[in-house]
Amino acid sequence: MFINDIVIIGSGNxxxxxxxxxxxxxxxxxxxxxxxxxxxRKLAGNVSAPYTTQLDMLPAKADLYFIAVNDxxxxxxxxxxxxxxxxxAHTSGSVSMSxxxxxxxxxxxxxxxxxxxxxxxxxxxxxxxxxxxxSRKSFCALQELACxxxxxxxxxxxxxxxxxxxxxxxxxNFTNLNYIISEEILKKNGLPFDMxxxxxxETANKIRNSLPSKLQTGPAVREDLEVIGAQYKLLDDFPQxxxxxxxxxxxxxxxxKDNEL
Amino acid sequence: MFINDIVIIGSGNxxxxxxxxxxxxxxxxxxxxxxxxxxxRKLAGNVSAPYTTQLDMLPAKADLYFIAVNDxxxxxxxxxxxxxxxxxAHTSGSVSMSxxxxxxxxxxxxxxxxxxxxxxxxxxxxxxxxxxxxSRKSFCALQELACxxxxxxxxxxxxxxxxxxxxxxxxxNFTNLNYIISEEILKKNGLPFDMxxxxxxETANKIRNSLPSKLQTGPAVREDLEVIGAQYKLLDDFPQxxxxxxxxxxxxxxxxKDNEL
Numbered sequence: 001m002f003i004n005d006i007v008i009i010g011s012g013n014x015x016x017x018x019x020x021x022x023x024x025x026x027x028x029x030x031x032x033x034x035x036x037x038x039x040x041r042k043l044a045g046n047v048s049a050p051y052t053t054q055l056d057m058l059p060a061k062a063d064l065y066f067i068a069v070n071d072x073x074x075x076x077x078x079x080x081x082x083x084x085x086x087x088x089a090h091t092s093g094s095v096s097m098s099x100x101x102x103x104x105x106x107x108x109x110x111x112x113x114x115x116x117x118x119x120x121x122x123x124x125x126x127x128x129x130x131x132x133x134x135s136r137k138s139f140c141a142l143q144e145l146a147c148x149x150x151x152x153x154x155x156x157x158x159x160x161x162x163x164x165x166x167x168x169x170x171x172x173n174f175t176n177l178n179y180i181i182s183e184e185i186l187k188k189n190g191l192p193f194d195m196x197x198x199x200x201x202e203t204a205n206k207i208r209n210s211l212p213s214k215l216q217t218g219p220a221v222r223e224d225l226e227v228i229g230a231q232y233k234l235l236d237d238f239p240q241x242x243x244x245x246x247x248x249x250x251x252x253x254x255x256x257k258d259n260e261l
Numbered sequence: 262m263f264i265n266d267i268v269i270i271g272s273g274n275x276x277x278x279x280x281x282x283x284x285x286x287x288x289x290x291x292x293x294x295x296x297x298x299x300x301x302r303k304l305a306g307n308v309s310a311p312y313t314t315q316l317d318m319l320p321a322k323a324d325l326y327f328i329a330v331n332d333x334x335x336x337x338x339x340x341x342x343x344x345x346x347x348x349x350a351h352t353s354g355s356v357s358m359s360x361x362x363x364x365x366x367x368x369x370x371x372x373x374x375x376x377x378x379x380x381x382x383x384x385x386x387x388x389x390x391x392x393x394x395x396s397r398k399s400f401c402a403l404q405e406l407a408c409x410x411x412x413x414x415x416x417x418x419x420x421x422x423x424x425x426x427x428x429x430x431x432x433x434n435f436t437n438l439n440y441i442i443s444e445e446i447l448k449k450n451g452l453p454f455d456m457x458x459x460x461x462x463e464t465a466n467k468i469r470n471s472l473p474s475k476l477q478t479g480p481a482v483r484e485d486l487e488v489i490g491a492q493y494k495l496l497d498d499f500p501q502x503x504x505x506x507x508x509x510x511x512x513x514x515x516x517x518k519d520n521e522l
């Protein structure tokens with residue numbers, strides 16, 4: 001089965017990026033759904049597709065229905081798609097594929113492992129796409145579409161996808177918290193955050209050539225108790241960051257002792 | 262005063278990068294010191310300079326003596342440089358400039374805010390160089406040299422440098438710990454770490470156009486308690502990471518409540 005006619009449900013960051021990416025490879029966007037008439041009209045206009053604000057008005061037949069809405073709306077949308085002819089796939093990192101069981105005939109998951117923003121469209125070529133499906137037939141169809149969009153397509157089960165999502169929370173969401181804390185500490189001392197841009201870029205680039213467990217640097221891995229003590233004290237005005245500094249330093253020191261670094 | 266004749270004390274990551282960078286802008290490296298004859302010979306050979314393994318054999322007169330040794334060796338090296346004619350500057354993020362007081366006549370600090378590795382030499386043009394000195398004369402000399410090496414030269418006091426170093430621990434050392442934890446969780450589940458490369462790069466790139474406090478994403482900032490609970494449970498085998506997940510999630514939720522995100 002070759003996917004050509006596609007319905008997109010949603011008009012947020014993921015839906016917008018997917019709509020543009022599909023249009024760019026010449027797919028036919030049958031219809032875009034959004035609760036918001038403004039957002040529906042805007043996205044549909046940008047990719048030259050029809051739109052609707054009513055789920056009941058969606059075509060009853062398509063090759064693929066993308067559900068790219070908030071996690072907590074997926075169940076409701078799925079119920080409204082009962083009986084459609086075509087593969088139904090959601091794009092969430094944390095919702096199991098089993099959400100479709102006993103409701104949808106052919107289904108799957110199509111999860112882009114990337115921060116997507118409607119304000120900055122991304123080239124899909126280098127975005128890992130994680131694919132899962134209820135049957136070999138649905139899987140092959142989704143995989144073919146994914147390979148047309150990206151060079152990095154992975155078969156990933158629902159359980160694995162949750163692990164990937166958790167790993168991304170550490171590597172990205174918690175990393176951004178590190179950046180926020182730096183921003184705050186620097187600002188309080190009248191220093192510009194952009195002084196850290198080069199070293200942050202270097203930290204992220206280094207892991208392309210070596211595993212992070214081979215790359216740990218800093219006072220904790222050196223067990224430099226003098227610097228650790230002085231830095232802990234510098235955080236006296238930030239008790240939560242102090243707690244965090246202590247815990248993360250302990251984790252690094254323990255990993256070093258266990259020869260994991 | 263124009264700096265041309267330079268002595269480099271040390272042969273590690275910082276010393277090696279600085280030696281090559283100085284040679285590349287045509288400075289005259291008078292002598293390289295290292296305790297290790299092999300390392301001294303290797304670095305000196307690479308930058309066509311003489312070397313010694315004895316501090317007492319260093320030239321008594323130079324425009325600049327760079328002390329690029331471990332933090333805990335700076336005091337000892339400084340004592341041995343008593344009486345030299347020329348500016349003495351260390352390259353450490355965490356050692357105060359006052360280490361030179363009453364020992365050295367003209368002194369300063371020349372701190373590159375970057376992970377430097379002797380195995381991968383860096384172009385200094387985009388490395389922030391933080392400069393401090395005991396006098397206007399020494400400062401101007403160090404600043405002129407720094408500007409010949411880099412486009413990003415900042416006057417930074419010892420107190421500010423410690424703050425920068427602390428911020429770099431959060432943004433870089435603790436971020437690498439996030440990568441390590443991701444690597445470990447993925448490995449345990451048979452997933453390759455490099456699936457995260459694109460989203461890690463994107464996370465680091467995004468802060469070039471927007472402050473991190475405007476960029477937080479993920480289950481914590483959405484206060485998505487269902488995903489937070491499920492992810493916490495996925496960490497059952499890693500009690501320390503669970504503690505970390507809880508603390509960092511609490512910090513993000515509180516910042517959101519305080520309208521800081």
